[in-house]
Amino acid sequence: MTTAELLTVPNTVDEARTGFRSWLDDNRESLAEFRETGGELTEVFERLGRLQRMLYDAGWIRLGWLESAGGLGGRPILRAIISEELAAAGYPPPFSFATQEVLGPAVAEFASTELAATVLPRLLRGEETWCQGFSEPGAGSDLASLRLKAVRAEGGWRVSGEKIWTSWAQLADRCLLLARTGSLDSGHRGISAFLLDMDTPGITVSQLRSMNGDDEFCSLFFDNVFIPDERVLGKVDCGWAVAMHVLAGERGAAAWQRQIWLRSRLDALATDPSANVDDAVLGESLELLAALRLLSRRTVRRLSAGEPVGSTTSLDKLAMSTAEKYLFDIALAGKTEDIVFGGPAGESPDIEVDGAIWRNDYLYSRASSIYGGAAEIQRNIIAERLLGLPR
Numbered sequence: 001m002t003t004a005e006l007l008t009v010p011n012t013v014d015e016a017r018t019g020f021r022s023w024l025d026d027n028r029e030s031l032a033e034f035r036e037t038g039g040e041l042t043e044v045f046e047r048l049g050r051l052q053r054m055l056y057d058a059g060w061i062r063l064g065w066l067e068s069a070g071g072l073g074g075r076p077i078l079r080a081i082i083s084e085e086l087a088a089a090g091y092p093p094p095f096s097f098a099t100q101e102v103l104g105p106a107v108a109e110f111a112s113t114e115l116a117a118t119v120l121p122r123l124l125r126g127e128e129t130w131c132q133g134f135s136e137p138g139a140g141s142d143l144a145s146l147r148l149k150a151v152r153a154e155g156g157w158r159v160s161g162e163k164i165w166t167s168w169a170q171l172a173d174r175c176l177l178l179a180r181t182g183s184l185d186s187g188h189r190g191i192s193a194f195l196l197d198m199d200t201p202g203i204t205v206s207q208l209r210s211m212n213g214d215d216e217f218c219s220l221f222f223d224n225v226f227i228p229d230e231r232v233l234g235k236v237d238c239g240w241a242v243a244m245h246v247l248a249g250e251r252g253a254a255a256w257q258r259q260i261w262l263r264s265r266l267d268a269l270a271t272d273p274s275a276n277v278d279d280a281v282l283g284e285s286l287e288l289l290a291a292l293r294l295l296s297r298r299t300v301r302r303l304s305a306g307e308p309v310g311s312t313t314s315l316d317k318l319a320m321s322t323a324e325k326y327l328f329d330i331a332l333a334g335k336t337e338d339i340v341f342g343g344p345a346g347e348s349p350d351i352e353v354d355g356a357i358w359r360n361d362y363l364y365s366r367a368s369s370i371y372g373g374a375a376e377i378q379r380n381i382i383a384e385r386l387l388g389l390p391r
């Protein structure tokens with residue numbers, strides 16, 4: 001019997017919190033290495049993969065997932081509690097945590113039972129990484145205009161074209177891919193979603209460096225790539241529903257994880273002796289984060305209850321990018337640009353490391369109003385669909 005089988009699914013959120021906190025406490029020593037954040041990308045992936053495996057073996061990361069997906073059952077809100085407690089204890093989220101909340105639920109909902117039962121347990125165990133193949137050159141905000149073409153072939157589809165800004169595709173085992181199965185002018189009605197194996201012949205992955213120095217982005221080139229019929233998610237030409245499901249996770253549940261981490265960064269800034277930030281400004285940042293937390297908590301609860309979240313996740317996403325940018329703007333102003341951007345010669349290694357972390361956070365915060373749908377697009381959605389304003 002494995003340790004995971006010994007974990008009883010908590011009946012309440014409080015029970016989950018208490019149980020997980022005491023497990024973190026009991027395992028403090030073996031978890032110590034996971035507090036590290038630096039290192040080469042492959043090292044970081046490998047380290048966070050081991051953290052995920054440890055959480056899986058102990059059962060915690062399986063809470064809130066169906067048994068057919070490799071989970072232990074229980075309400076989906078338990079997943080939000082575990083990620084919150086992990087961050088509160090000072091551990092970075094495993095990469096696949098985000099994938100689990102963004103792509104995992106859509107695969108659980110739209111994949112065939114056999115496919116879901118094969119791939120989801122592997123995702124939960126941290127045995128594989130997935131990427132999201134949506135954006136294309138010319139199809140970002142206007143996702144419905146995507147051109148990557150999938151044509152019928154015996155037993156499946158042949159895909160040709162290009163994707164861009166695909167995060168961590170160079171390390172991914174699978175890709176949730178949107179492709180055009182209808183005519184070029186079919187808009188959102190002619191798109192299908194696939195779960196593609198990244199080692200399929202015909203895929204070229206080309207890395208793009210982002211401004212914080214990370215090799216996060218990739219361009220993907222598809223040359224007549226074969227995808228079997230069993231890998232279609234949902235129905236052919238109905239991939240828009242899959243895309244919207246994914247975006248609800250990216251704008252909603254992912255914002256929950258982000259706000260926990262942002263709060264820990266605000267706490268670090270507030271107690272940083274080298275930072276000179278006015279209390280009123282710190283208070284403003286705290287308010288923005290509190291608003292984000294409340295909005296996001298509502299979404300997490302609705303998702304957990306299986307209720308539709310609709311366009312309200314645009315509120316979460318906008319609140320998230322506003323709070324994130326504000327926090328790192330005040331950090332940059334309060335810690336002096338010299339330290340954050342390069343550091344004056346002769347600074348101690350500790351100050352350099354600290355500066356590098358804030359620099360990375362500041363630069364990455366600029367992306368928060370772009371990924372998952374740009375801030376202007378969220379404002380359009382809020383205006384048209386939530387406030388009923390004219391287009």
Ligand SMILES: Cc1cc2nc3c(=O)[nH]c(=O)nc-3n(C[C@H](O)[C@H](O)[C@H](O)COP(=O)(O)OP(=O)(O)OC[C@H]3O[C@@H](n4cnc5c(N)ncnc54)[C@H](O)[C@@H]3O)c2cc1C
Pocket residue numbers: 131132133134135136138139140141142164165166167367370371372373374375376377380
């Ligand atoms: C860190 C990061 C990670 C990402 N990861 C992924 C990933 O893993 N997979 C993936 O598929 N994509 C990913 N993306 C891409 C992301 O989804 C797109 O960048 C985003 O949807 C915007 O599209 P675009 O870059 O083509 O910009 P555009 O759509 O060209 O927009 C450019 C500007 O014009 C504005 N604009 C466009 N249309 C309108 C309009 N109708 N009204 C008002 N303003 C408008 C936008 O708001 C924006 O400011 C990632 C992006 C970032 C920054």
